[in-house]
Amino acid sequence: MRGFPFFLLILFSSYLFSQTSNDELVEVKEIIPDIVLDLxxxxxxxxxxxxLYSTDVCLLSYxxxxxxxxxxxxxRKLGLGLKIFDGYRPRAIQWLLWEIFPNPIYVADPATGSKHNRGGAVDLTIVNLxxxxxxxxxxxxDHFGxxxxxxxxxxxxxxxxxxxxLKSMMQNVGGFIPYTSEWWHYxxxxxxxxxxxxFQMK
Ligand SMILES: [Zn+2]
Known part of the structure; x- marks a missing residue:
């Protein structure tokens, strides 16, 4: 990286993300490096x-x-952080889940699709960093009860x-909406x- 000023690199990466539209799938860790993944x-x-996945990459809409x-x-200011269980989920996986557990309270019908299939839902909890x-x-x-x-x-x-x-942080700081039946889904x-x-993850 010698000869390439660091601030230019920062400018370049912020330029890249400023070109990203909100519905585009991005790698969560690239934007939040200290987020914990437990996919x-x-x-x-x-x-x-x-x-069901062979990837350890978590994607979500920007x-x-x-x-x-x-x-x-x-x-982070409290020494805490988020831990993600699932983010974007390919629709083929939704069909598979539905075949095994066709209960619309806990698994969205793949015919209409889950917000996970749109990169617009996340399952998560809070951990001590x-x-x-x-x-x-x-x-x-995924405790279904x-x-x-x-x-x-x-x-x-x-x-x-x-x-x-978790609910107040996700709602008031993140702008997410909780799901009544699952404390982890937003x-x-x-x-x-x-x-x-x-889109299949590798
Ligand atoms: Zn979910």
Missing amino acids: RYNTTNNFVHQK GAVKGLKAVQDSL STGQQLDMGTDF PEAGHDYTNLPPDVLQNRAF DYPPGSSYPLLD
Whole structure:
């Protein structure tokens, strides 16, 4: 990199992102390097017990990533950060999930598509950035039962507080909308009009 001034590199990368439209898929880690990824569909540690992706890259629409960046910037000041379980999901994977678990409360019908297929939804939690420890949210990701819902209150006070904290950060700082049945799922509102995609991740 000798001979190429660092500030020019910064200018160049900000120029590149300024050319990116909000509905374009981008790599989350490129914009938020310290975000933690635990892509569950890239492992067998998920409700279908199958590895559905072979990638360890998380993609989301640029608009959604800008919202997440605002959340991460606020959390970092507290020694906390976001951990993503799933972001953009190719539509072919949606068909597969639907075949295994055709329950529209927990898996969007691929005929109309999930906001995950548009890069406009994200599944996530909060972790301690130095220890990697997750805040206790009462259930695991993809726990399909009433206990995972925002209106379920028969939980220890710290769990309710952690859920409320994630919700307020995502809503008020990131501009996301929570999903009633899943504490981990957040929609980026403009994402509803983004195109359904079947771009396969390598
Ligand atoms: Zn989700």
